[in-house]
Amino acid sequence: MLKETIKVACSSCNLRELCMPVGLNTQELIRVDELVATRRTVKRGAALFHTGEKFTSLYAIRSGFFKTGITTEDGRDQVTGFQMAGEIIGLDGIVNEQHTCDAVALEDAEVCVMPFDRIEEISREVNALQHHVHKIMSREIVRDHGVMLLLGSMRAEERLAAFLLNLVQRLQARGFSKSELVLRMTREEIGSYLGMKLETVSRTFSKFADDGVIAVKQRNIHILDADALKRIVNVPQCH
Amino acid sequence: MLKETIKVACSSCNLRELCMPVGLNTQELIRVDELVATRRTVKRGAALFHTGEKFTSLYAIRSGFFKTGITTEDGRDQVTGFQMAGEIIGLDGIVNEQHTCDAVALEDAEVCVMPFDRIEEISREVNALQHHVHKIMSREIVRDHGVMLLLGSMRAEERLAAFLLNLVQRLQARGFSKSELVLRMTREEIGSYLGMKLETVSRTFSKFADDGVIAVKQRNIHILDADALKRIVNVPQCH
DNA sequence: CGTCGCTTTGATTATATTCAACAATGGTGG
DNA sequence: CCACCATTGTTGAATATAATCAAAGCGACG
Numbered sequence: 351m352l353k354e355t356i357k358v359a360c361s362s363c364n365l366r367e368l369c370m371p372v373g374l375n376t377q378e379l380i381r382v383d384e385l386v387a388t389r390r391t392v393k394r395g396a397a398l399f400h401t402g403e404k405f406t407s408l409y410a411i412r413s414g415f416f417k418t419g420i421t422t423e424d425g426r427d428q429v430t431g432f433q434m435a436g437e438i439i440g441l442d443g444i445v446n447e448q449h450t451c452d453a454v455a456l457e458d459a460e461v462c463v464m465p466f467d468r469i470e471e472i473s474r475e476v477n478a479l480q481h482h483v484h485k486i487m488s489r490e491i492v493r494d495h496g497v498m499l500l501l502g503s504m505r506a507e508e509r510l511a512a513f514l515l516n517l518v519q520r521l522q523a524r525g526f527s528k529s530e531l532v533l534r535m536t537r538e539e540i541g542s543y544l545g546m547k548l549e550t551v552s553r554t555f556s557k558f559a560d561d562g563v564i565a566v567k568q569r570n571i572h573i574l575d576a577d578a579l580k581r582i583v584n585v586p587q588c589h
Numbered sequence: 590m591l592k593e594t595i596k597v598a599c600s601s602c603n604l605r606e607l608c609m610p611v612g613l614n615t616q617e618l619i620r621v622d623e624l625v626a627t628r629r630t631v632k633r634g635a636a637l638f639h640t641g642e643k644f645t646s647l648y649a650i651r652s653g654f655f656k657t658g659i660t661t662e663d664g665r666d667q668v669t670g671f672q673m674a675g676e677i678i679g680l681d682g683i684v685n686e687q688h689t690c691d692a693v694a695l696e697d698a699e700v701c702v703m704p705f706d707r708i709e710e711i712s713r714e715v716n717a718l719q720h721h722v723h724k725i726m727s728r729e730i731v732r733d734h735g736v737m738l739l740l741g742s743m744r745a746e747e748r749l750a751a752f753l754l755n756l757v758q759r760l761q762a763r764g765f766s767k768s769e770l771v772l773r774m775t776r777e778e779i780g781s782y783l784g785m786k787l788e789t790v791s792r793t794f795s796k797f798a799d800d801g802v803i804a805v806k807q808r809n810i811h812i813l814d815a816d817a818l819k820r821i822v823n824v825p826q827c828h
Numbered sequence: 829c830g831t832c833g834c835t836t837t838g839a840t841t842a843t844a845t846t847c848a849a850c851a852a853t854g855g856t857g858g
Numbered sequence: 859c860c861a862c863c864a865t866t867g868t869t870g871a872a873t874a875t876a877a878t879c880a881a882a883g884c885g886a887c888g
Binding site for chain 1: 842843844845846852853
């Protein structure tokens with residue numbers, strides 16, 4: 351039974367190029383397969399972890415879709431990211447040994463649980479893993495800086511266009527269509543992530559649709575003119 | 590001569606609690622002292638590194654004050670952070686082996702150059718250093734999420750109040766006054782960081798001054814009522 | 829002492845928010 | 859299977875907020 355849940359080793363997982371370092375030898379592969387202690391399923395709407403919970407592990411998403419976000423005492427909240435298969439969540443918890451955000455599944459999901467002390471232990475022996483962990487954290491930092499750019503310097507249309515392009519690009523890397531996507535999150539969650547109100551998100555979708563750039567049918571988005579979206583993102587703030 | 594420039598070892602540096610892990614034994618201290626290859630001085634206005642440059646090292650700020658920022662092809666730019674003594678910069682470069690931002694000194698500065706391959710090597714032997722590196726990266730991620738919250742959910746007054754409180758808190762941790770500070774950056778740089786125009790920054794300073802919360806004399810800020818600033822940050826976005 | 833970069837302030841305009849009403853959708857239980 | 863409800867999404871009108879444009883003031887520095 352337990353065996354059943356950990357049947358697929360990292361070394362034979364189809365997401366391994368996303369989560370794992372490449373170019374390992376047999377010996378190293380065996381070590382790295384020990385990273386994943388267990389699997390865990392998370393139902394839609396449930397949290398993988400909450401702010402304040404003790405940090406013990408990083409999680410590699412095997413299937414499903416998550417949002418992470420912070421909530422302040424005064425009720426403000428901010429979605430800090432949307433994560434899909436192959437991505438790693440929980441990095442925020444390392445510094446203070448407790449999570450600083452909530453991770454909530456936006457659809458039924460399964461994650462690989464990687465105890466962080468085990469990651470550190472195996473990292474000392476497998477150089478490629480050590481470097482891989484550093485790269486994952488650095489990538490998250492670079493991503494965050496990109497979000498700052500978006501929030502700090504783009505107008506609503508630019509933000510939403512950038513958001514759609516980013517999503518579709520990540521989906522494409524996972525073998526999905528580069529023109530069709532299903533949003534797993536509400537307009538409000540998109541708005542929280544992009545620093546705008548849900549009404550503005552809705553209006554902006556409608557405008558893109560009016561302009562023939564996308565077709566919107568609830569959460570199904572069809573990108574009709576990707577170049578137009580790219581042009582919207584790149585329009586320099588004129589005047 | 591060379592010896593002169595590396596005279597102060599990390600183990601006897603007065604900033605060591607900020608950059609380095611604590612609780613090392615003698616053996617470990619010796620290893621960790623090998624981290625810093627050289628020192629480098631950076632004149633006010635000069636860059637420590639530029640976007641696109643090959644990444645080789647992390648830098649610990651020994652003295653001075655930096656800004657980091659990204660610039661896009663279309664001329665948009667975003668200050669992603671301001672860094673002071675004891676803080677580490679360059680983490681963004683790990684993932685693609687090249688820097689993704691510019692780091693510019695806002696006053697004459699000196700940094701400790703820590704070649705990243707050496708960091709990884711010593712990390713494998715000194716567990717406390719390994720964990721310390723992970724914590725530093727995680728801390729940067731958490732900080733970035735805080736900036737997202739600020740940019741995504743706060744109004745101008747709230748952003749500037751939060752900015753001042755953050756700066757003064759970090760300065761205080763370094764032994765400076767908790768009520769007086771000298772801004773090393775222009776209104777435009779503050780605005781870029783906070784996602785607002787320089788005029789709005791200026792107006793907001795003036796408003797705080799009118800309200801008796803701070804006194805502003807060019808770049809000298811005197812915080813007269815820290816609690817008021819805290820209240821401004823925490824005011825829930827009413828109606 | 830004049831120039832240049834930075835800052836302040838005012839008036840106007842652009843942009844997104846807020847408030848409000850209504851429509852569409854999906855899930856639930858009768 | 860259908861009706862109902864809660865949730866989510868759309869749209870309009872009024873308003874708040876910050877951006878833009880413009881002009882003038884201040885300070886540091888040569």
